[in-house]
Amino acid sequence: MQFVINNWYLFLAIAVFAYLLLAGPVMQAVRGIKTLTVAEAVRLMNQEGALVLDVREPDEFRTGHIPHAINIPVGTLPGRLKEIEKYKDKPILLNCRTSQRSARAALMLRKQGYTTAHILGGGILAWEKDNLPTEK
16 A cells, blocks of 8 residues: 555556547447447448448548548538438448548537447458559
8 A cells, every 4th residue: 555655646647548549439329429449340331331431531531531421521410410301310431541530420429419420449440451443
């Protein structure tokens, strides 16, 4: 116990680091947002007709994206929800480069009543790593 008292700042740093690592995934789980593997995402697209929503910037989108994806950058998503309103109760697969922006977009959609927003874990990088097709 004396060690903990003498090194409180280390334990505080560990606690802050753990919070930063766990806050995002815990918040997603609480709100019912799933992070899918590439295989799960392909199944969702093929069997359930999921909308693929790419939340990267247009110049990133043009370098290569999942076939039939719609591009709405995460920064413009709140103002462009009408474009995807018909998918409110259908599966939506969000992707970006690595899945960080997708997580933010999924939280936004969830707050607006989109019940089945999912995140592609690893984003387009994971998709390309699995040698799946992209469009330009």
